[in-house]
Amino acid sequence: MAKKDNSLWTILQTLVETPGPSGSEHVIREKIKAEIQGQTDEVNTDALGNLIARKGTLKEGGRRIMISAHMDEIGLMVTHVDDNGFARFLPIGGVSPLTCLGGRVLFMNGTQGVIGMERLEKDEHPDLSKYFIDTGATSKADSKIGVGDVC
Amino acid sequence: MAKHDISTKFNPQMGDAELALLTRLCNAVGVSGDEQEVRAIVTEELRDFADFTKVDAMGNVLVRREGTAESRVRVMIAAHMDEVGFMIVKDEGDGVFEFRVIGGVDPRQLVGKPVTIGRDHVPGVIGAKAIHLTTPEERKQVLKVDQLRIDIGPGSDPKVKVGDRGTFATKLAVLGPSIRSKALDNRLGVFNLIQLVKHAPENVDLLAAFTVQEELGLRGAKIAAFAFDPEIGIAMDSTPANDLPHYDGFENTSHNTKLGDGPAIYIMDRGTIGDQRLIKWLIESAEAEKIPWQFRQPGMGGTDAGEIHKTRAGVPSVSVSVPQRYLHSAAGLIRIEDELNTLKLIHSALIRLDKSILNHQEKK
Numbered sequence: 133m134a135k136k137d138n139s140l141w142t143i144l145q146t147l148v149e150t151p152g153p154s155g156s157e158h159v160i161r162e163k164i165k166a167e168i169q170g171q172t173d174e175v176n177t178d179a180l181g182n183l184i185a186r187k188g189t190l191k192e193g194g195r196r197i198m199i200s201a202h203m204d205e206i207g208l209m210v211t212h213v214d215d216n217g218f219a220r221f222l223p224i225g226g227v228s229p230l231t232c233l234g235g236r237v238l239f240m241n242g243t244q245g246v247i248g249m250e251r252l253e254k255d256e257h258p259d260l261s262k263y264f265i266d267t268g269a270t271s272k273a274d275s276k277i278g279v280g281d282v283c
Numbered sequence: 284m285a286k287h288d289i290s291t292k293f294n295p296q297m298g299d300a301e302l303a304l305l306t307r308l309c310n311a312v313g314v315s316g317d318e319q320e321v322r323a324i325v326t327e328e329l330r331d332f333a334d335f336t337k338v339d340a341m342g343n344v345l346v347r348r349e350g351t352a353e354s355r356v357r358v359m360i361a362a363h364m365d366e367v368g369f370m371i372v373k374d375e376g377d378g379v380f381e382f383r384v385i386g387g388v389d390p391r392q393l394v395g396k397p398v399t400i401g402r403d404h405v406p407g408v409i410g411a412k413a414i415h416l417t418t419p420e421e422r423k424q425v426l427k428v429d430q431l432r433i434d435i436g437p438g439s440d441p442k443v444k445v446g447d448r449g450t451f452a453t454k455l456a457v458l459g460p461s462i463r464s465k466a467l468d469n470r471l472g473v474f475n476l477i478q479l480v481k482h483a484p485e486n487v488d489l490l491a492a493f494t495v496q497e498e499l500g501l502r503g504a505k506i507a508a509f510a511f512d513p514e515i516g517i518a519m520d521s522t523p524a525n526d527l528p529h530y531d532g533f534e535n536t537s538h539n540t541k542l543g544d545g546p547a548i549y550i551m552d553r554g555t556i557g558d559q560r561l562i563k564w565l566i567e568s569a570e571a572e573k574i575p576w577q578f579r580q581p582g583m584g585g586t587d588a589g590e591i592h593k594t595r596a597g598v599p600s601v602s603v604s605v606p607q608r609y610l611h612s613a614a615g616l617i618r619i620e621d622e623l624n625t626l627k628l629i630h631s632a633l634i635r636l637d638k639s640i641l642n643h644q645e646k647k
Binding site: 154155156158161177178179180181182209210211212214215220222224261278279280 | 514534536537550551556557558559562578580581582592596597598599641643
């Protein structure tokens with residue numbers, strides 16, 4: 133096999149840095165596929181987008197073992213872009229309001245943003261409905277993202 | 284068979300015949316688990332159009348209409364026949380009955396509403412103490428379902444019995460450009476699916492599933508999808524529009540959908556992430572035909588697609604709904620143009636469908 137930079141470190145870095153929120157696994161899937169292609173007996177993408185690889189030959193008395201690892205990650209999905217260009221969003225999977233405040237985000241279409249929050253009343257706990265993503269847009273028309281975009 | 288032409292052109296209208304059918308569907312009582320009135324209408328309407336019809340073990344009506352083209356996509360379209368309502372749980376005598384709700388009904392919607400009970404449509408009312416007799420404190424409380432009773436009047440119909448289902452007694456009304464009814468969720472979907480079977484495109488094998496018990500957790504769709512084993516799944520339903528004018532001077536950021544903005548395409552709900560290839564296909568079809576459309580805001584709720592997409596080895600699925608105000612109450616309200624545009628969108632999307640849509644492609 134041709135020598136390439138396939139140290140575990142490089143592979144891991146690629147895997148963790150490639151965005152793939154649930155339902156948008158198409159990019160990470162291609163990266164994984166490229167990594168394992170040529171080393172398996174069969175690689176297929178199924179109806180919903182699972183990447184299925186088979187390796188080995190079943191001998192008599194042998195076992196067929198399925199090993200599963202999910203390639204999706206948690207993320208955010210835009211539900212509304214307001215008149216001032218701020219994007220409201222929902223979590224995809226379990227996203228904590230505490231950990232995402234102030235976070236920088238990268239949308240699948242390349243747009244970047246930062247997560248801000250409305251002013252809270254005293255003792256009010258933060259809630260994602262009070263959060264917005266600021267992509268630098270100044271209006272709805274100006275926004276590079278819309279309803280359904282994920283990051 | 285007196286089939287309509289397998290059609291490439293279909294311009295949906297709400298004429299007298301269509302309105303009569305929609306009225307029958309909406310006024311029928313079909314609370315989850317007892318959908319027989321709706322089932323009877325569906326079977327009768329499609330008798331001359333189906334290549335295959337079956338009422339399955341749970342009561343779903345499964346209809347297959349095959350296209351004539353050489354290469355055809357097997358598309359399952361689901362529309363649930365059931366509606367939310369009540370079930371009688373105790374006969375307290377003198378025409379007074381204790382009941383429970385079936386499906387998601389806000390208890391605040393119940394008090395004072397006329398209802399019909401059982402297969403004989405016995406009229407009744409959900410009663411409450413007259414305002415004259417209530418204290419200011421009582422008027423601040425929401426009455427719970429187990430505090431309420433359905434009253435059909437003393438000595439009246441002995442046909443009402445424990446286990447009977449009932450629903451709001453609202454009859455369909457046309458209000459200018461709108462329609463008001465108790466069961467637009469989801470007789471609109473049923474109506475649309477009937478029309479699609481009658482005007483099925485030649486390039487698909489249309490697998491129409493008129494499903495039961497959606498309101499209790501997508502139960503009918505699960506077995507219907509297993510039986511049909513489709514390549515693509517579409518759920519046609521109705522979704523809330525919370526689009527009344529802004530309050531508090533702030534922009535309404537959670538309208539879900541808006542009346543008049545066209546069919547609502549789902550990206551994500553509680554049970555499904557819509558297949559991105561199918562969403563793109565619907566949008567491209569809408570744009571090509573100049574049909575207005577909107578995204579349903581990603582959020583909670585769900586449709587039969589929640590079960591369809593997890594069937595067997597997976598079925599790429601998407602949902603499209605008609606926006607409706609006051610969903611799951613005695614009187615929902617829709618725009619006729621949204622309804623017709625929904626039907627038009629699905630039909631024109633089906634016409635341009637071919638198997639290549641199922642290729643996985645890396646998006647740039």
